[in-house]
Amino acid sequence: MTDHPHRTIPVKSWTFDDRTNSEIRRAAATGIYDIRGGGAKRRVPHFDDLLFLGASVSRYPLEGYRETCATDVSLGTRYAANPIRLDIPITIAGMSFGALSGTAKEALGRGATAAGTSTTTGDGGMTEEERGHSDKLVYQYLPSRYGMNPDDLRRADAIEIVVGQGAKPGGGGMLLGQKISDRVAEMRNLPQGIDQRSACRHPDWTGPDDLEIKILELREITGWKVPIYVKVGGARPYFDTTLAVKAGADVVVLDGMQGGTAATQDVFIEHVGQPTLACIRPAVQALQDLGLHRDGVQLVISGGIRSGADVAKAIALGADAVSIGTAALIALGDNDPKWEAEYQKLGTTAGAYDDWHEGQDPAGINTQDPALQQRLDPVLGGRRLSNYLKVMTLEAQTIARACGKSHLHNLEPEDLCALTMEAAAMARVPLAGTDWYPGKAGF
Ligand SMILES: Cc1cc2nc3c(=O)[nH]c(=O)nc-3n(C[C@H](O)[C@H](O)[C@H](O)COP(=O)(O)O)c2cc1C
Numbered sequence: 001m002t003d004h005p006h007r008t009i010p011v012k013s014w015t016f017d018d019r020t021n022s023e024i025r026r027a028a029a030t031g032i033y034d035i036r037g038g039g040a041k042r043r044v045p046h047f048d049d050l051l052f053l054g055a056s057v058s059r060y061p062l063e064g065y066r067e068t069c070a071t072d073v074s075l076g077t078r079y080a081a082n083p084i085r086l087d088i089p090i091t092i093a094g095m096s097f098g099a100l101s102g103t104a105k106e107a108l109g110r111g112a113t114a115a116g117t118s119t120t121t122g123d124g125g126m127t128e129e130e131r132g133h134s135d136k137l138v139y140q141y142l143p144s145r146y147g148m149n150p151d152d153l154r155r156a157d158a159i160e161i162v163v164g165q166g167a168k169p170g171g172g173g174m175l176l177g178q179k180i181s182d183r184v185a186e187m188r189n190l191p192q193g194i195d196q197r198s199a200c201r202h203p204d205w206t207g208p209d210d211l212e213i214k215i216l217e218l219r220e221i222t223g224w225k226v227p228i229y230v231k232v233g234g235a236r237p238y239f240d241t242t243l244a245v246k247a248g249a250d251v252v253v254l255d256g257m258q259g260g261t262a263a264t265q266d267v268f269i270e271h272v273g274q275p276t277l278a279c280i281r282p283a284v285q286a287l288q289d290l291g292l293h294r295d296g297v298q299l300v301i302s303g304g305i306r307s308g309a310d311v312a313k314a315i316a317l318g319a320d321a322v323s324i325g326t327a328a329l330i331a332l333g334d335n336d337p338k339w340e341a342e343y344q345k346l347g348t349t350a351g352a353y354d355d356w357h358e359g360q361d362p363a364g365i366n367t368q369d370p371a372l373q374q375r376l377d378p379v380l381g382g383r384r385l386s387n388y389l390k391v392m393t394l395e396a397q398t399i400a401r402a403c404g405k406s407h408l409h410n411l412e413p414e415d416l417c418a419l420t421m422e423a424a425a426m427a428r429v430p431l432a433g434t435d436w437y438p439g440k441a442g443f
Pocket of ligand 1: 165
């Protein structure tokens, strides 16, 4: 840009940046709000803002090749006769059949099983592919009740009552007609090819008392055998955790605002809910106040988990396990640059593609199109996912050993420091170089 003697160099507004202006133009042209998949794209305080301290003179590290660092976790030890026992504390989050292809569900089941962990159904019900290939399958009980089948409740290894999701606490989902194939329509008991909204709240609840009744009902249907999880979006984690536990939950699944979704309004994804980092300590505090942290009720954290470092940080802050959605899809091949030419045709680029609801996913994952689905080989996809889960586990173990821990669950906030004031306040760990963090109260 050349300098002009009578003008300053052109400066774009920080407030009206290119993305904002493009959204205004899109809204003006179409008259409808933007729907998309994925999680929040803006930068919010996250696990990257924390660092592990590692051992030195005052702490004693463990030797990687000789000393073990265990990674197993049991979920649902409170009331269930058969808690879920996992080899690794990384589970596959609930993702709907309808959003995802049957092949993708199979690949998730294969990958999770090979890695010794669980996968989860989603809106739209349980498919044979995922039940058949998932050693441990969590069955979601959702506000929409799409695909809800009492027989499937009894075929599940755990039940997850979905109250909300981090991408859209208080909101519902969308499935556009393009993705309502005959099979999806049949499972959801709805007409083919018509846009569907998933409800934002359960039809038979008006408050936490009804959650208690629902949990009891599900326990009776499943004979008190399997754990009952309650999944909430990151809204008011202290109170939501307290109420879920008081209603009888075995496990609380807490999904922060970076959590992915198959489809909802962009305005929801970017503007509703709290960052994952900000949700963990209040939820842990709630469990500690109830005397149920770790051994009583387990806490599963999700929303933007990408690496073993994220896993270790979530556990150090008090989570028992984490759950991944987006990262699992990327491991299968989602947003792979090898499909760049096709992303370009859709007006986007690899890494930015999020119009999953349109059913044209070049990677063959977020689609019901038979030709596109064939692009995903479920055996290869499963292997890629189990490799990725293995790497994350090894990374978390490496960090834990360096902190002198013989089990991932021995990691603690004391092992961490924060790079920013915001992260220090949210995670309640000292700002690097100090022994201080802002804000003592206020959950
Ligand atoms: C394609 C897709 C479909 C999803 N479908 C569901 C669903 O049916 N039920 C649900 O509770 N959450 C659903 N989620 C949210 C995930 O369960 C999970 O909360 C979220 O993906 C975690 O954040 P992450 O994607 O950053 O790992 C979906 C997420 C994605 C990416």
